[in-house]
Amino acid sequence: MAEPIRPGNALDEQIHLTAVDEFLAWGKEHSLFYLLFATACCGIELMQAGGPRYDVDRLGMIPRATPRQADLMIVAGTITHKMASRVRTLWEQMSEPRWVVSMGSCANSGGPFSKWSYSVLNGVDKYIPVDVYIPGCPPRPEALIDGVMALRERVRRYRTSGERDATPYLVAGGDCAFGGHPGKDDGSGGEPKR
């Protein structure tokens, strides 16, 4: 019979709260239910990422139609000024811990619409905090999976008691002609050039 584990005198050695936390984090990492929320073009790539070839189901990612059952919001597509408050509402309806992936140039920075459009929000991060940015117009499903893997790393490190990592992660290798790097705020639209 094995020697019974003798806990030390320190409180944190006797109460294995961290282990439960780790266990929970492990569970959360492998069951990232995402909100089925597609606004524009990237939504098709999101759908195809859930399709038979890329099959994000194998990562434990299952689409949920209601924000109350979702852990992860993939903002797939352009967010207009009219939509922005709705996105905020959806995000508020999700329960903690909640994660946000900004998919595509439009959600990152307004993308091709950032310069001339009068109705497009230049980056969804003005309304909700974003954990992972994925450039591309639209990003390939592989890029989405890369972003999700980065997010899983973050979910694994997440502890209920601890501080949350606020630095966003940027998936490298955006192949987009429209740029799409976040944080570049050049005002709303700018003057149309004739």
Place this chain on the structure above:
Amino acid sequence: MTIEALTPAGELMKLSMGPQHPATHGVLRIVVECDGEVVTNCTPDHGYLHRSIEKIGECIEWPLFVPYTDRVDYVCAMNANLAYCLAVEKLLATDPANRVVIPRRAECIRVLVAELNRISSHLVAVGSMAMDVGAYTPFLHGIAQREVVNDIFERLCGQRLTYNYVTIGGVAFDLHESAPAEITRFLDEFERAMVKLNKLVTTNAIFRERCAGVAPVTADEAIAWGLVGPNLRGSGVDWDLRRDEPYGLYGELGVRVPVGDRFAGRRGVRGDCYDRYVVRLLEMQESVRLCRETLKLLPPAAKEKADPIGGHQFDVSKLLRKPPKGEVHCRTEAPRGEMGYFLVSDGTKVPYRVRVRTGSFSAAGIFHRVMRGAFLADVVAIIGSFDVVVPEIDR
């Protein structure tokens, strides 16, 4: 679906569907008023995806607008490219001094990519309609076939979804060497997949019962409400721009047009959801035939610089710096019906006005008419059968 107000017995209940709702295919919001299970009124609320694409058209040069046409309808971006490019070519042709000759190989490639994209667009339409009425598997079968088309397009132009491939004066790149073989292989595989899809969905008793007789639109109504494309043909109106106002190579190919004909049998009504669904299936078969015919007509690739317009593109960059003044309207048959571009030119390198007319817009107009009297559970089936894509409505 959220209940906005719980009302006492005997009063109407207002439900707000969307803008985040999986069955609305994007960010469409529909306010449905119900008397029990029966819909008494329905008001679509648009504008959640208004990206001011038409305004952007007034800010940038003629050829630079082509990528934005991808975003007008991303499910069939090739057809959207084609519609705009044909409109600009029509504008250039209003001045007889501008000689724009599209190489024949480019014409063939245009038809090929447009028809392939029509197949992949209808696959999404058919699959998501089946998903809306409760069958998830057919959607995955549709996506599996769509991936193959995406592969072909990716080798062709480097993008999976927004292609920017058809350009003014031709196409951006020549067809790669193995493309005809790849396309033929896909078409063969797709025909086998269609048999499977028909077994799964089309002949499925539950699916047929859900769609038969739901939201019928008569031929007169369809014309009066301005329906276009498969929604119009589902009501039995024999009208297809590819045949009746042929552009490009379609005049030579001779398009056979399927129309709705009470496909659901005894329970069905002409122009119901099932008819619109079956018309899309038949159109995919027709597209397969058109692709095969076009591959036969495809001339061999041009030798290096031997013939300046024998390749895949006619150089229009000089013409676009000073296009003729005037206005044109050019309409094409996209998967979601007539896609028309109205262009006004003031003779400068930037358009004065770009106006897009799309099929989903007119389909959304008839929603409140067909949904009145339908059951609440049928609302998603109706939206799916009209196959609206929200950026086409909002632009």
